[in-house]
Amino acid sequence: MASEMEILELLEERIRRVGEVIRNHRRENIDLRAQIKDLEDRLRKSTETIAELEEQGRRGDELSRQLRLLQEERQEIRGRVTRMLETFSNLEEMQTTGADH
Secondary structure: OOOHHHHHHHHHHHHHHHHHHHHHHHHHHHHHHHHHHHHHHHHHHHHHHHHHHHHHHHHHHHHHHHHHHHHHHHHHHHHHHHHHHHHHHHHHHHHHHHHHO
16 A cells, blocks of 8 residues: 555645646647737738629629720710711712712
8 A cells, every 4th residue: 555655745736737737738728829819810801802702793894894884985986987988988989970960
């Protein structure tokens, strides 16, 4: 049977080991909290970047829509100018043939 001194020594050893485990867990806890803070900061920055990119996408969509409208308007104007030139050409032909007769 173990003496009271041996029992106390064993108890002290167990208490030292428990203390070491607690210290290790505290260090790990501090490290994990720092990692969580870093990840939260990165997530916040990523969320802000996503919001900025979404806004740029919306602006890009609006610019694309405006460009498409301008191109359609340009085509319409080009068609009108072509028709006017054809009309003037026909008028000139009529004047030329009318003057010949």
